[in-house]
Amino acid sequence: MEENLLKFCRDGKMLMLAFDHRGSFSKLMDPENPGAVSSEDRVALKRAIIQSVADQFTGVLVDVEIGLPALDHLTEKPFLLPIEKTGYKDVDGDRVGELEYDAQQLKDMGASGVKLLVYFNPNYESAPGQMQMSREVIHDTMNANLPSFVEIVTYLKGDEKMDDAMREDLVLRSLKRFIENGVLPDVFKLQYPGSAKACKEVTKIIGKIPWIMLTGGDDFDEFKKQLQEAVDGGCIGFLAGRSLWREATELQGEEREKFLKETLPQRFREVSEICLK
Secondary structure (H helix, E strand, O other), X not given: OOHHHHOOEEOOEEEEEEEOOOHHHHHHHOOOOHHHOOHHHHHHHHHHHHHHHOOOOOEEEEOOOOHHXXXXXXXXXXXXXXXXXXXXXXXXXEEEOOEOOOHHHHHXXXXXXXXXXXXXXXXXXXXXXXXXXXXXXXXXXHHOOOOEEEEEEEOOOOOOOOOHHHHHHHHHHHHHHHHHOOOOOOEEEEOOOOOHHHHHHHHHHHOOOOEEXXXXXXXXXXXXXXXXXXXXXXXXXXXXXXXXXXXHHOOOHHHHHHHHHHHHHHHHHHHHHHHHO
């Protein structure tokens, strides 16, 4: 593994906190009136959550607007910044990403790596453009001497529901498209591909490129099961978010304090142990 990736690792595993949530973070804090959440309150809560596990994670993904001020000087560990704008542009139901920064700008802010979120369905017209955007970002990060973490999130248009079989098919075919077209990031950040067998197939498809799991907001206990299957199948870690810390946005007062002091650190230990065994 290259030196610029090893800084994110402990014993070859990536144990990372995902915390680049922007508009969605305000909605979690106040579902009825997210616009009423002050910038100070958002930064304060992000700082408290980061601080509760800063001694455990090997790296953290934060956003520029809220997460970077919250990170401040809490930790000397490396951090990622997202290169894309929050959300996506709806083009006839396709989710098309847009870039907000370039890699050098993120490096100048102190980032040790770049994250790109790509909404992708290989059956949709947006697929070639989304891959081209990914290719350009990877090239940009190479020029800035930063590692690229590409997060592929599959989806269906409208109200169509995705079952495990559909997810498995879309995740595997999406990865094949990226590999066949030479779109090769330093790390793939992936959703659970649907089964233990599919986890092994992911590792087979991407070869020497490491992959880590995202949580996607799944229940914590469910994420643990999925992560175990992923690690058994070749995954080298996680970049975990809402499944770990969501309740901190819902609780108040002493209950929040207890969650941050006890529950969240314990959760992080449990998922780290799955990877480090």
